[in-house]
Every structure is written in C-alpha cells, then in structure tokens.
Amino acid sequence: MTEDQLRERFGDKAVDALVAQLRSGEAPEIDPLLFGAKLAGAGIVVEVKSLLDAASEAGLVARVSIWQCPEPSCRRLIDSDAVANRHCPYCGTDYRETGDDPVEAVVYRGSTAISRSVPWLIAVHGFNTRGPWQEDFSWRIANRFKYHAPVVIYKYGLVRLGVLFRWRHRMLARRLVQQIRKAITHARENQIEEPPDIVIHSFGSQLFRLVLDFADCSDLRFGRVIAVGSVIRPDFDWSSYIRDGRIEAVLDQCGGSDWAVPFAQFTIPGTGPGGRHGFTDPAVINVRNGEYGHSTAFTEVELARNLAHGGLWDRFLREPLATFSDPTRFVPNAWSPAHGLIRWLLRAFVVVLLSAATLVLAWLIILHVSGSHWACLC
Numbered sequence: 001m002t003e004d005q006l007r008e009r010f011g012d013k014a015v016d017a018l019v020a021q022l023r024s025g026e027a028p029e030i031d032p033l034l035f036g037a038k039l040a041g042a043g044i045v046v047e048v049k050s051l052l053d054a055a056s057e058a059g060l061v062a063r064v065s066i067w068q069c070p071e072p073s074c075r076r077l078i079d080s081d082a083v084a085n086r087h088c089p090y091c092g093t094d095y096r097e098t099g100d101d102p103v104e105a106v107v108y109r110g111s112t113a114i115s116r117s118v119p120w121l122i123a124v125h126g127f128n129t130r131g132p133w134q135e136d137f138s139w140r141i142a143n144r145f146k147y148h149a150p151v152v153i154y155k156y157g158l159v160r161l162g163v164l165f166r167w168r169h170r171m172l173a174r175r176l177v178q179q180i181r182k183a184i185t186h187a188r189e190n191q192i193e194e195p196p197d198i199v200i201h202s203f204g205s206q207l208f209r210l211v212l213d214f215a216d217c218s219d220l221r222f223g224r225v226i227a228v229g230s231v232i233r234p235d236f237d238w239s240s241y242i243r244d245g246r247i248e249a250v251l252d253q254c255g256g257s258d259w260a261v262p263f264a265q266f267t268i269p270g271t272g273p274g275g276r277h278g279f280t281d282p283a284v285i286n287v288r289n290g291e292y293g294h295s296t297a298f299t300e301v302e303l304a305r306n307l308a309h310g311g312l313w314d315r316f317l318r319e320p321l322a323t324f325s326d327p328t329r330f331v332p333n334a335w336s337p338a339h340g341l342i343r344w345l346l347r348a349f350v351v352v353l354l355s356a357a358t359l360v361l362a363w364l365i366i367l368h369v370s371g372s373h374w375a376c377l378c
Contacts, residue, residue: 003325006051006058014039014046018055019325022110030061030108052108059320062109067102069093078102118317119194119223120187122180124204137199137303163203163268173210177217184220195221197317202260202294205230206271212241224317225250229294231264232279233272234335239283250284251316255292265337266346278332287312287328 007015017039021030036048056063067083069076074091082088083102086095095101123137163169183196200208208225209232211217225247241247254275255261264271275294278286289296296302306313315324 003058003060004331006054006060009054010046010051011044013042013044014051015055016325016327017042017044018051018060022060030110032108056108064107064109066105066107068105070095070098070100070103075103118197119192120196121199122183122196123199123201124176124208125201137298166269169206169210169270173207173214176207177211177214177220180211180220195223197223197225199226199228200230201227201298202229202231202275203268205232205274206268209236212246218244218246221245222247224248226313226316227252227275228297229255229258229261230275231261231268231271232274233265233270233337234274234277234279234332235272236274236279236281238279238281242283249316249321250279250281251313252279252284252286253292253297253312254278254286254288255294255296256288256290257292257296258294260294266342272335272337277335278330280332280335282331285316285324285326286330286332287326288330289328 003015018035021035021038030052032048032052035052039046039048052061053063055061067078067080069078069088069091071088071091071093074088074093076088076090078088078090086102087093088095093100187193187196198208205227211220227250230252238247238250242249252274254277256276258276261273261276264273278284278288292302297306305311308314312326315326
C-alpha cells in the first residue's frame with residue numbers, strides 16, 4: 001500500500017496526525033489506545049488498529065510482534081529465546097509444566113529516523129541565469145549539514161538563440177556530462193563514493209533529461225532529484241530510470257505563478273510544462289506553491305525556508321521516502337502536448353522574429369559606426 005492509498009482509505013487528517021505523531025519523537029512506540037484517544041479528541045474517527053496495520057504496509061511504521069509471560073503476577077516482556085525455551089527468565093515459570101503459552105501482542109514503532117546523508121550535490125541552473133542564488137545555495141548547504149557535502153554548480157553561460165535548436169541542447173548536455181564525470185572522479189578521490197543528489201532548474205532540467213537519455217551515459221548514477229521550474233515534458237518516464245537505479249527519487253516543485261514554463265513547448269523543442277503542470281508519472285512527488293514564480297525557490301528567503309531543518313528540500317533529501325509527506329502534494333491530470341504543427345509554426349515564427357531582430361540590430365550598429373566614422377572625417 002502506498003501513502004496515497006493510505007490517505008484515500010483513512011483520510012488526510014488521520015494520516016497527517018500519524019505522521020505528526022511519528023515526527024514528534026514523543027515515544028519510540030505508538031500505543032493504539034492512546035493514539036486513538038488523541039485522534040478522537042481531535043474529532044478524527046478512524047479504526048486505529050486498521051490504520052496502523054495499513055501504515056506498516058506503507059512503510060510509515062514497523063509492525064513488531066512481542067511476547068509477554070502468561071503468568072498473571074509477572075506479565076513481563078520476554079524475548080524470542082525465552083519463547084523457544086518456554087521458560088520465563090523473570091518469574092521462573094516453566095510453560096511446559098503449566099501448559100500456558102506466551103501471550104503474543106503487536107506494537108507499532110516509528111520508522112522516521114533520518115535514512116540518509118546528503119553526500120554531495122550538483123546544481124544545474126536555467127539559461128541566462130548567473131544569479132547570486134548559486135553562491136547562497138552553496139553557502140547554505142555547507143552550513144546546513146554538519147558534515148562535508150560539496151556542491152558543484154554547473155555554469156554553461158548565457159544561452160539565448162541556442163535554446164531554440166536541438167543540436168545546441170545536445171552540445172550543452174555533452175558538456176554537462178563532462179563536468180559530471182570530472183566531479184565524480186574528484187569526489188572519489190576524496191573518498192565520496194555515493195552518487196550526487198541534483199537540483200535542476202528551468203533549461204537545466206532539459207539538459208539533465210538529455211544526460212539520462214544518452215545511451216553512453218547509462219553508467220551515471222544520481223541520488224534524489226529536485227526539479228524547480230522544470231521544462232521537462234509532464235509525461236516523461238521517470239519510473240524507468242528509478243527502476244534501473246539511475247536515480248533514487250524525484251521531487252517536482254511546481255510554481256502556480258510560473259508563467260514561463262507553459263510556453264516552453266512552443267519555443268524550446270522537446271520540452272513541456274513539467275514545472276507548472278506536474279509529472280504524471282506516479283513515482284514523482286509533485287508539490288505546488290501557488291505564489292511561486294519561475295525562480296522564486298532560489299530567492300534568499302525561499303532558499304532559507306526550503307533548506308532549513310524540516311523544510312521541503314531538507315525533508316526530501318534526508319527523510320525516508322515512505323514517510324515523506326507535504327500538504328501541497330498533488331496528483332496532476334493527464335497531459336498531452338499541443339499539436340505538432342502549431343508548435344512547429346510558433347517555433348519557426350520565433351526563430352524568424354529573433355533572427356530579423358538580430359539583423360536589424362546589427363544593421364543599426366553598422367550605421368551608427370559608419371556615421372561616427374564619417375563625422376570624424378568631416
């Protein structure tokens with residue numbers, strides 16, 4: 001059972017209360033009676049044992065069998081050896097003599113301990129972005145974790161007309177491959193064997209997609225992927241790369257006010273509004289912030305919020321996936337691209353328009369230089 005199925009069966013309120021209980025660290029075990037009373041006090045009516053049993057299938061809790069001594073004056077917990085030997089080490093009761101059996105019970109233990117460390121990260125930005133967020137991101141990562149977590153920022157320079165052509169995409173993606181391989185070699189020289197987590201933004205997400213698709217890059221492995229303002233098609237098959245061990249998990253952070261992404265498919269070949277619509281692949285965790293624009297996640301305030309302890313990025317990078325939840329998580333509707341002819345005509349129009357604008361600008365510069373030259377001669 002998945003967490004989504006758990007929510008569908010028992011309701012968001014009950015599951016959110018369970019997750020909050022697990023994260024509170026109040027006790028290593030969940031007492032069904034006490035937890036049920038807590039839910040009832042909050043006005044949540046649910047069969048607690050069924051909820052906890054289903055939560056164990058979803059990986060949120062561990063369902064553990066325990067045994068108690070059947071002697072009424074004892075009732076202490078006994079281990080598996082005592083059960084096998086049929087003898088209580090505390091009261092000395094020999095169950096073979098009394099004919100009694102140890103009393104089996106079930107307890108539910110939280111499994112929300114941090115499952116992983118962040119080994120190192122790679123960030124691939126969007127085109128025409130050389131913003132200060134890159135330095136702020138590196139600084140915050142270095143100060144957020146109490147161990148060495150290097151950050152590699154891939155800077156491919158300003159790209160304008162190049163985003164309109166597939167050959168330019170492949171060229172830039174090949175350069176990204178070179179930088180990734182170089183970074184992996186450097187990481188291994190520093191005893192970091194784990195694959196890097198990766199943050200991809202805007203056009204950088206398109207380059208990362210191409211890296212995954214390159215046949216000669218099947219050896220490259222990545223950890224968890226955070227996509228922000230992504231221009232990857234919403235129907236991209238992330239699951240196949242997860243099954244093959246190429247990536248571990250994907251978080252798609254969608255911006256409800258991202259007005260750049262919806263137009264990507266009409267100007268940048270092979271792209272789509274993944275950063276606005278969300279990914280239809282069920283393996284992807286889609287979340288949405290209605291106030292986020294195309295690059296809002298990289299502002300100083302939002303970087304601090306996302307990377308803070310308990311922040312969205314922090315939880316996705318470090319928590320077990322089975323326990324990850326967020327109130328903004330959603331399941332997108334099916335998606336299909338605009339008609340191919342419409343996309344081709346609009347893209348051709350943009351190419352012609354920008355080419356004409358470039359020629360006019362060049363002609364004006366030539367006229368200005370020529371005019372200045374003749375003025376000097378006169």
